[in-house]
Amino acid sequence: MCGIVGYIGKNNALPKLIKGLKRLEYRGYDSAGIAYFKNKEIILKKSVGRIANLEEKINLQDESFIGIGHTRWATHGKVVEENSHPHQVGNITLVHNGIIENYLPLKKELQEKGYSFKSETDTEVACAYLDYLLEKNKKMPFTEILKQAANTFIGSFAFVILVKGIDNQLFVLKRESPLVIGIGNKEFYVASDFQAYLEETKEYFILEDNDICQIENNALHLYREGKEIPYKTNILEDNISSPSLNNNKHYMLKEIKEQSVLISKWNKIYLEKGKELPDITKYKRIDIIACGTAYHAGLIGKYLIEKNTDFEVNVYVASEYRYQKVHLNKESLVIAISQSGETADTLSCVKLAKKNNAKTLGIINVYNSSIARICDEVIYTNAGIEVSVASTKAYTSQIYILSLLAQEFSQQKIDKNTYTTLPQKVEKLIEKDYTKIGRQLITKKDVFFLGRRIDYISMLEGSLKLKEITYIHSEAFPAGELKHGPISLIEEKTPVISLITDKTTALKTISNIKEVKARGAYVILIIKEGIVPTLDKTIYDEIITLPPSDDYTMPIISIIPLQLIAYYTALLKGVDIDKPRNLAKSVTVE
Ligand code: M6R
Numbered sequence: 172m173c174g175i176v177g178y179i180g181k182n183n184a185l186p187k188l189i190k191g192l193k194r195l196e197y198r199g200y201d202s203a204g205i206a207y208f209k210n211k212e213i214i215l216k217k218s219v220g221r222i223a224n225l226e227e228k229i230n231l232q233d234e235s236f237i238g239i240g241h242t243r244w245a246t247h248g249k250v251v252e253e254n255s256h257p258h259q260v261g262n263i264t265l266v267h268n269g270i271i272e273n274y275l276p277l278k279k280e281l282q283e284k285g286y287s288f289k290s291e292t293d294t295e296v297a298c299a300y301l302d303y304l305l306e307k308n309k310k311m312p313f314t315e316i317l318k319q320a321a322n323t324f325i326g327s328f329a330f331v332i333l334v335k336g337i338d339n340q341l342f343v344l345k346r347e348s349p350l351v352i353g354i355g356n357k358e359f360y361v362a363s364d365f366q367a368y369l370e371e372t373k374e375y376f377i378l379e380d381n382d383i384c385q386i387e388n389n390a391l392h393l394y395r396e397g398k399e400i401p402y403k404t405n406i407l408e409d410n411i412s413s414p415s416l417n418n419n420k421h422y423m424l425k426e427i428k429e430q431s432v433l434i435s436k437w438n439k440i441y442l443e444k445g446k447e448l449p450d451i452t453k454y455k456r457i458d459i460i461a462c463g464t465a466y467h468a469g470l471i472g473k474y475l476i477e478k479n480t481d482f483e484v485n486v487y488v489a490s491e492y493r494y495q496k497v498h499l500n501k502e503s504l505v506i507a508i509s510q511s512g513e514t515a516d517t518l519s520c521v522k523l524a525k526k527n528n529a530k531t532l533g534i535i536n537v538y539n540s541s542i543a544r545i546c547d548e549v550i551y552t553n554a555g556i557e558v559s560v561a562s563t564k565a566y567t568s569q570i571y572i573l574s575l576l577a578q579e580f581s582q583q584k585i586d587k588n589t590y591t592t593l594p595q596k597v598e599k600l601i602e603k604d605y606t607k608i609g610r611q612l613i614t615k616k617d618v619f620f621l622g623r624r625i626d627y628i629s630m631l632e633g634s635l636k637l638k639e640i641t642y643i644h645s646e647a648f649p650a651g652e653l654k655h656g657p658i659s660l661i662e663e664k665t666p667v668i669s670l671i672t673d674k675t676t677a678l679k680t681i682s683n684i685k686e687v688k689a690r691g692a693y694v695i696l697i698i699k700e701g702i703v704p705t706l707d708k709t710i711y712d713e714i715i716t717l718p719p720s721d722d723y724t725m726p727i728i729s730i731i732p733l734q735l736i737a738y739y740t741a742l743l744k745g746v747d748i749d750k751p752r753n754l755a756k757s758v759t760v761e
Pocket of ligand 1 (some may be wrong): 508511
């Protein structure tokens, strides 16, 4: 979603703001803008599209020591300059991440008081409301005004604010949307996450809901529940550094390739050093909640836990779970899976679980993220910073953890050898050439993914990867479900990708493949080596053979060709792979 930054200190704010925005561009890239003080006036620059477009409008020689910036993922109103941030009304200029849900009644109230609006956004309304409160209470400290506004605003927000007339201070207010403050040498950095300023400082603190900050050049005042309190900082580990492409064309490719090395790293942590995982066997009910790719990992987790036990695990899409009737009590465990640890729907489910006395366990990639902070226990997935919007290595890291949890749950002896040989198997699949398949797919309107049982889950993920980065419509079906409707979509040369790693249903899936082949489909078969005694070569047009492995590790192997098929198809289409249209890496609104 939107990324916001702010800087106050002894250095020129402009390059700092642009750098921070570039680091946060993964959060939203519809439009961008900055505002800064110059000779007591606030200068505003905005541009539609990427930060690079904004940069062209800015004179980096312009000196300012205090400023704010924003990279937008549109929620209210089209992608046009008027809707982009910073917004300015009267004496207030601000950037916002989140949604002010009651902006329409507020807008009406403000219009009646004489305010007019240039944009369609909720943010401009919030800006006008702060200006109105300031006009009404000229002698009141601005932090008090923010407190009043926080009582009125409904929804989620992180604001960084400049106030005309107070040209040596930066103000901050936050609820639900994440915000961190980095502490430099006589300078402060504000950002939606610490990735923005990793190179500038490793010392930071995370704001809590309803926190208000007044930041001066060399002092920060934190107000919580109406009182000024001291702030406690954390230090990030030294080995966390800004990501780089390392000669890869895209972060997605780099992150796909990293998977084999990461598996070795996880093997070291869990199998060699024996890091313990939390005991999840003591609960009467387990609900897994997540979104998107993390939800697919949750489905794999359910499959693997249930495989060798009589225990039933429930998996829910977080945006549904948060509004449904839950069956939780103190004997329940809610597992939240999230790469970013900031996904608004997943976060709200954890809060719901806590309210219902359930224990919460996060399987999270980003250290100290909002979900990680509120869960009772956390397993960090150690996948490193994932930049590409399309999640790859975070997914395999989630499956890796879930495979271990599942084996511990069913008291299976973990076959270390299978895990040790996994990196080479993954590596070999990464080295294969997927461009021929990509060429088959680029001109197509639809692609269908077929599989049964665990393979169907992997296909859900394969299909999501393809559609999100290539914009080709794709759907995954359980292979046996085809003849109940979807088979009517198969025409001459319709691509059908089929995955077979599940021995119990292999022959059944082959029969389903024959059905689509008979109707002219172009079949790409991904099949585990030796799973069927003889394979009829006429049922496929392309084949990818997967090395054998056990059921726990197979979903880590079988997803690799699917990730790469999506990547190479997008590459041949020439689209922006790391920043697909309309998407954002961290989904911090409902
Ligand atoms: O950060 P999270 O894991 O909570 O994010 C969940 C989804 O938004 C995410 O997996 C999304 O589906 C990705 N774009 C998939 O590649």
